[in-house]
Amino acid sequence: MNILWDFDGTLFDTYPAYSDIFYEALRGSVTRQEILSQLKVSFSHAASHFNLSDQQVKEMFIMESSLHPKKTPPFPNVENILKSANANVIMTHKPRLEVMNILNYYNMAGYFKELVAGDDGFSRKPDPESYIYLHNKYNIDLVIGDREIDILPAKTLGIKTCSFQNKTGGADFYLENYEDYFLINL
Template identity: 65%
Template sequence: MNILWDFDGTLFDTYPAFTLVMHDLLRERAEKKDILKQLKVSFRHAANHFNLSEEQIHTFKEKEKSLSPKMKKPFPYVENILLKANVNVIMTHKPRDEVKLILDYYHWNDYFHEIVAGDDGFPRKPDSASYRYLHEKYKLDIAIGDRLLDILPAKEIGILTCLFQNHSQGADFYLESYKDFDDIVKLL
């Protein structure tokens, strides 16, 4: 099985750390659950929702980048899937150096054949250019993400999709825990 993965909120549970940084930045003007809800749409959406200035956006990114990878743990059981897959690739908006730092920390670099990062020059999701590039190179079977934004490009080019911890309409499969991924594999 050849899998395209989103990074934040899909492979790694980074949203709690993002939420803490945003909560601190907003000086507690918003509840953490509302911050998380807005961030799960996208960072740009949250920045607009909370009327962040360019300076605040820069501050958020610098603070988030400085957090220890310990605060950005992989989801339980996801490593089992990485081990079973023939090919794993990542498509993320996160800069390559930040992805590499986290993967290095958890010794996960060898699991991935390729990473398309936010600073690689591809248009941002939901544009399908990066997905198309990875699919042409690796003949992907499924794309896994935690937001609709992550699966729309895959749907556009005909790859099966899976939403993780998100039940928004539009995915081919849904998972709450990677422990249940074998149930999806049986259906492919």
């Protein structure tokens, strides 16, 4: 099984830290749950929804880039799936250096054959450009992501999809935790 993974909110539990950053930027004017629901669409959607200025967004990216990896741990049991796959690749909008810092901190970089990061020049999801590149190179069997924009490019290519901790329609499979992954009939 060759798996294409999203990073934030799929491999690593980054949303609590990102929600805290939004909460601080919004000076506590909305709940963390409301922030999370907007982040689950996309960062740019949340920034627009909360009418953040360009300066606020820049400051938030600086705060995000300075987060210690211990604030963004891997999801429980995800490593078992990584070990069982023939090939794992990542497609994320996050900058490469930030992804590598987290992967290296948790000694997980070796599980991945390739990383396509936000600063690699590919179009942003849901554009399928990066998925096409990775699928042509690794013959992807499954895409796992936590947002609809992670699933849509895979559906365009006819690749099976798994939505993690998000019940938005359109995925082939849904998981709330990785303990249940091996129960899916792929």
